[in-house]
Amino acid sequence: MNKINTLFQVEECASKNGEFQYRRDLLTGLQCRIAPDRFHRRIDVPRRPDGSHDEVPCVFCPERVHYDTPVFPDGSRITIGESVTFPNLYPFAREHVVTVITEAHDPAEIAAGQIEDALCGQIAAFSGNDDYVSCNWNYLPSAGASMLHPHMQGIADAAPTFHAGIAIDQSETFCCRTGRMYRACLLEQEMGGSRHLFGDELPFFAHAVPLGEKEVRAYLPVRCIDELEPWCGLLAEGIERVISLYRGAGHYAFNLSLFFDAVGRPDRGFRAFCSLIARINPSAAAMGDSAFMERMHLEPIVMTLPEDLAGFLP
Ligand SMILES: [Zn+2]
Known part of the structure; x- marks a missing residue:
């Protein structure tokens, strides 16, 4: 059901899970999503990044992940x-999947090979999907993860999400205006410069106008997830190097x-x-309320319907 008036647009989306x-x-064109079911994630429980207050084995641990998580429509x-990849129990997207990356609940290191396998799981989950896809990772509760166990x-x-929509639209406008792809121009300008961190075939750059602390970007030579x-x-190796860079800097x-x-x-284009x-969080023990949607896609996920707020008045 779509409700459209001249000022705000509301579109309902229902899936099997919520x-x-x-x-x-x-x-302004700004977008958000409202997902009241996400209150049920027990996010009021304090969590510590050392895992000491977590339930282990958690539902993402190998003892449970193959039995206690949702399955795709064919039962797989x-x-x-x-x-291990499966549908998200608390979706806020038309298709929303989780990929548990490691068997270990709280691994000291996450290897490039493990990241690569997880990315391949995401690719497999979106095979045949014609929509706008993104793959995302909140690492640690202080980055907004509701589960400590590493997952994408x-x-x-x-x-598209707000940020993806701007990036896609403006890349196309740039290509139309200049006759060149934005990625080609960016590589030409940034390769070998002070913001070029590493990589040749798939270069990683410190982003010139960061969206957050120590933003690093890699522009791929492909357009869609099926490519x-x-x-x-190479992408997973680069991600592992960026994680090492962050750890070296204390993050x-x-x-x-x-x-x-x-x-x-x-x-x-x-x-x-x-x-x-x-x-960076003043309390690493707390779960942050901003995660990839808020920080990377610039499209907040909130849980309370604005129409319900008056009910909270004393
Ligand atoms: Zn676990």
Whole structure:
């Protein structure tokens, strides 16, 4: 059901696992999503990054992940290496999957090979999906993860998130105006410069206008998730290096998003990119209330319907 007036747009989306809304402020174009079911994640329970207050084995641990998590409509979960991919129990996207990355509940290190397998799990989950896809990772509760056990989240919707929409639209406008792809111009300008961190075939750059602390971006030579697989190895190695860079600088928590165009659209010059930001929190023991949607996609997930707020008045 779509409710449209001249000022705000509300669109309901229901899935097997729950309901949520897309909302858009038609004055500014800013978007959010409202997912009341996400209150049920027990996010009021204090969590410590050392795992000492966590229930172990948690539902993402190997003893439970193959039995106690949701399954795809055909009854399956996707297993690649140690990674296990399945539908999110509390979705806020038309298609919303979780990929548990490691068997270990709280590993000291996460290897490139484990990240690569998890990315391949996400690719498999979105095989045949024509929507706008992103792959995302909130690492540690202080970066907004409700589960300590390392996991990625993939989302797909008929419309792009706020940041993805701007990046795709403006990349196409740039290409139209200059006759060149933005990615080509960026590489030409940044390769070998002070912001070029490493990588040649798949370079990683400190982003010139960071969205968050120590933002690092990698611009891929592909547009959609169905073209990602040959690049997963290099991308995962780069992500592992950025995580090492963050740890060397004293940051453990981070957010990551990998933005794609929709498979069904024509190629008008956008290329996928992966962005990471380090998270700094006064209390590492607390769960942050901003995660990849708020920090990377610039599209907040909230749990309370504005129409219910008056009910909280004393
Ligand atoms: Zn676990």
